[in-house]
Amino acid sequence: MDLKNAIYQRFVRYAKVDTQSDDKSRTFPSTKKQLVLLKMLAAELKAIGAKKVKMDKYGYVTAEVPATVKGRKPVIGLLAHVDTATSASGKDVKPQLHRAWQGGDIAISRKLGVILNTKNCPELAGCKGEDIITASGDTLLGADDKAGIAVIMAAAEYLLKHKEIPHGALKIGFTPDEEVGQGVKYFNVKAFGADYAYTFDGDVAGAVEDETFNADGVRLVVHGKSVHPGSAKNAMANAARIAADIVTAWPESRVPETTELREGFIMFTDITAGTEKAEVDGIVRDHDLKKLKAMERQLEAIVAAARLKYPLAKIELTFTEQYRNMKEVIAKHPAVMNNLLAAVKQAGLTPHIKPVRGGTDGSRLSFMGLPTPNVFTGGYNYHGRYEWVSLDGMNRSAEVLVNLVKKWAE
Ligand SMILES: [Zn+2]
Structure with a gap:
């Protein structure tokens, strides 16, 4: 033919x-x-x-x-x-x-x-x-x-x-x-x-x-506490810095730049941050749904640790299903x-x-x-x-x- x-x-x-x-x-x-x-x-x-x-x-x-x-x-x-x-x-x-x-x-x-x-x-x-x-x-x-x-x-x-x-x-x-x-x-x-x-x-x-991948969206919102930097000791929660701390705590071996084939990742795509509030959006991807969920538990653990480290801040983490x-x-x-x-x-x-x-x-x-x-x-x-x-x-x-x-x- x-x-x-x-x-x-x-x-x-x-x-x-x-x-x-x-x-x-x-x-x-x-x-x-x-x-x-x-x-x-x-x-x-x-x-x-x-x-x-x-x-x-x-x-x-x-x-x-x-x-x-x-x-x-x-x-x-x-x-x-x-x-x-x-x-x-x-x-x-x-x-x-x-x-x-x-x-x-x-x-x-x-x-x-x-x-x-x-x-x-x-x-x-x-x-x-x-x-x-x-x-x-x-x-x-x-x-x-x-x-x-x-x-x-x-x-x-x-x-x-x-x-x-x-x-x-x-x-x-x-x-x-x-x-x-x-x-x-x-x-x-x-x-x-x-x-x-x-x-x-x-x-x-x-x-x-x-x-195809299983795909979820991830959203992190940090509500900080803004005070004058001159008198901030034990009083300020800087949302921007806390968000950055969480983002960089995510392992580098689990991002798109370092993964291929069947390896999953979390990619943080957008960050808007100030002292009062920081918002981070991203995507979670894995072919295996169990592994996708495990990565989400791992990010939750990082956030739980940040909550203990920064008691003055309020930190929210949510995942939304995109496709399977x-x-x-x-x-x-x-x-x-x-x-x-x-x-x-x-x-x-x-x-x-x-x-x-x-x-x-x-x-x-x-x-x-x-x-x-x-x-x-x-x-x-x-x-x-x-x-x-x-x-x-x-x-x-x-x-x-x-x-x-x-x-x-x-
Ligand atoms: Zn096409």
Whole structure:
């Protein structure tokens, strides 16, 4: 199955549309320009013969590829997000195709000194001989997640043309605002009508993800006691200093800068502090919920010690749940991963299951009742000017998609 040309044409068309989301916006979607691509996709879905093409008031685009087999088969959802990250510009993206890469430097922009190679990106080494797409040095590429959109669109077009390929009903969903953590906030899981789903929003070929962090927010408020510094002995509680004491008491081995893979952390993200009052916000992250809770107990112990040390201050510590590891849900439906792993192997790849150090739309969807692991699209270095995607990797992602929907119809 070679959909490279179809995927390439689509990818370039989508990459050129500026769809950057905005984490400061209070509207949904966070930026109107995302609707430009969403409308374009709705029109293209109609053009390739997809059924029930809809765009709802939030901008979610959904469609159906009807079943080609009789009898009740699980309905499979295929999802990707249209927005790009806030960390680099997504305006006037000019994709460049570097054909049959032979292992040397890829000049994204000589002028700007943006050079991609296996030294600054070891993941590229697995792509020798492949066609690599990059931006041109001053923007991100937007393969996250326009690669996923191009893969789903090209595979859907292929399946609609080849009705001899056996599969159950497929639901397609394109969503805004994934990068600002709101992607599926208003997504109507029931109306979507899928039993299981997959986001096509991963990275290098073969990588699949069924695990995300467990995530809580943490908030520390210190109420101090302000008196004239000249007569402060045994009378002052300096909230700023007490907050700093607590923050620095948190072990350095448990912060994002020193952890990787399955190691959890607490990150203090914002501190506003004066003598009277200090407020500290942060995030707690771990793949293992027990370990997450243990870290919270550890911070509570630090705060308890501070309460004894600073009896004149009042110290409050609260945790709030943000999202949970989707593995908890996905593991209850073993076929979801088993079929995916079989589909990856059938495409000639070795599946590589890795835990996401973050959340995905799939983690929210899983807890909304739709188990949704994440599938590779063939790209890497997301959210910046060094972003790249392998066209061959995208083609394999489409192949996995087709294999996967066939598996579900067996
Ligand atoms: Zn993404």
